[in-house]
Amino acid sequence: MNIYIIGAGAIGKTLAVCLTRHGKNVQLIRGSVDDGSLYSEMLTLTLKSGQNLTANVRFNSLSNFTKFNGLVVLTNKSFGNRKLVKKLKDKIFNTPIVILQNGLGIEIPFIEHGFNEIYRCVLFTTCQNISKNEVSYKPVAESPIGIIRQNITVLEAIVKEMDTPEFRFIAEKQIDKIIWKKAIANCVFNSICPLLEVDNGVFYRNTGVFSLAKRIIKECVLISKKKGITLEAKEIEDQIIFISKMSDGQFISTWQDIQNKRETEIDTLNLEVIRIAKQMNLEAQVQETKLLGELVKIKSELNR
Numbered sequence: 001m002n003i004y005i006i007g008a009g010a011i012g013k014t015l016a017v018c019l020t021r022h023g024k025n026v027q028l029i030r031g032s033v034d035d036g037s038l039y040s041e042m043l044t045l046t047l048k049s050g051q052n053l054t055a056n057v058r059f060n061s062l063s064n065f066t067k068f069n070g071l072v073v074l075t076n077k078s079f080g081n082r083k084l085v086k087k088l089k090d091k092i093f094n095t096p097i098v099i100l101q102n103g104l105g106i107e108i109p110f111i112e113h114g115f116n117e118i119y120r121c122v123l124f125t126t127c128q129n130i131s132k133n134e135v136s137y138k139p140v141a142e143s144p145i146g147i148i149r150q151n152i153t154v155l156e157a158i159v160k161e162m163d164t165p166e167f168r169f170i171a172e173k174q175i176d177k178i179i180w181k182k183a184i185a186n187c188v189f190n191s192i193c194p195l196l197e198v199d200n201g202v203f204y205r206n207t208g209v210f211s212l213a214k215r216i217i218k219e220c221v222l223i224s225k226k227k228g229i230t231l232e233a234k235e236i237e238d239q240i241i242f243i244s245k246m247s248d249g250q251f252i253s254t255w256q257d258i259q260n261k262r263e264t265e266i267d268t269l270n271l272e273v274i275r276i277a278k279q280m281n282l283e284a285q286v287q288e289t290k291l292l293g294e295l296v297k298i299k300s301e302l303n304r
Contacts, residue, residue, distance in 0.1 A: 002027070002071070003070055003073060006029045006072065007030075007076030008028050008031070009075060009129070012076075013028065013057070013135050014045055015100070017045050024161070028057050037059075038058070042055070042057075043134070045137045046130065062088075071096050073098045077257075078265050078268045079265060085112075095117065096158055097115060098145060099121065099148075103183060104268060104272045107120060117154065118148040119148060122182045123143050123182075124143050126243075138250060139167065140242075142170045145171060146172040146178070152171075184216075184221065185239055187270045188240055189243070189254075190269050190270075191266065192213060192216075193251070199249050199252075210240070215288050216289050217240070223280070258299060263304070264300045270290065270296070
């Protein structure tokens with residue numbers, strides 16, 4: 001199966017290296033650059049153990065394709081989905097799309113445009129660009145993939161195609177619950193860490209910061225339950241501490257985006273929770289989540 005990874009950021013590079021090393025037919029497509037160029041570059045992953053994994057990865061551009069024949073994996077930033085879907089709609093027929101992005105509602109543009117095979121993956125890994133061709137990579141746990149549209153048989157084939165010993169994937173029947181659980185964790189990491197300008201390890205190192213995290217979790221869990229997704233605050237608190245310890249010293253993608261003067265994904269995290277809360281007349285119950293999200297958005301805009 002051909003695998004087309006759209007989005008040449010840290011996650012896209014990491015996945016491309018792991019798949020290429022295991023003989024997969026991979027092309028890494030730059031989501032924000034479409035100049036028609038085709039080339040190969042040697043990429044390096046630096047693992048927590050200090051081990052380096054390298055692979056010669058092929059880079060390509062969207063304009064070079066009239067049709068995708070294989071598996072399309074989205075690792076681009078979710079705020080670009082509405083523009084991307086317009087470029088992809090004539091290139092994709094029954095080609096499966098796997099969305100490797102954070103946030104709530106990020107699959108909606110693809111549903112609205114009638115894409116037939118849509119899958120969501122919840123990533124449990126942290127990546128950070130060290131240089132143009134080197135990425136720091138720390139896997140935390142297996143990343144589940146679940147169905148938005150299609151059937152379980154195809155899901156199992158996709159997971160088998162994407163899974164490698166270095167970057168693990170598993171099939172998940174209840175992906176909506178995991179999406180919400182991870183999104184709430186992201187509402188914590190992607191708002192508090194950029195505003196404090198600290199790494200992910202702050203939550204297990206500092207009780208005051210973790211206390212703020214617990215208040216954000218409590219607000220978001222309230223909204224998830226109103227949406228029919230039953231989660232307990234304690235399980236997300238435990239997840240925050242686990243991820244914080246596993247990615248100690250790693251900086252969250254939103255803080256990296258702000259530093260690099262790029263748009264962030266906060267609209268699909270804190271601010272999407274607020275949008276959902278408004279629909280249910282519960283905005284007054286999520287004021288801290290709203291404030292932190294708005295501050296991140298302002299900080300990002302001021303820095304750009």
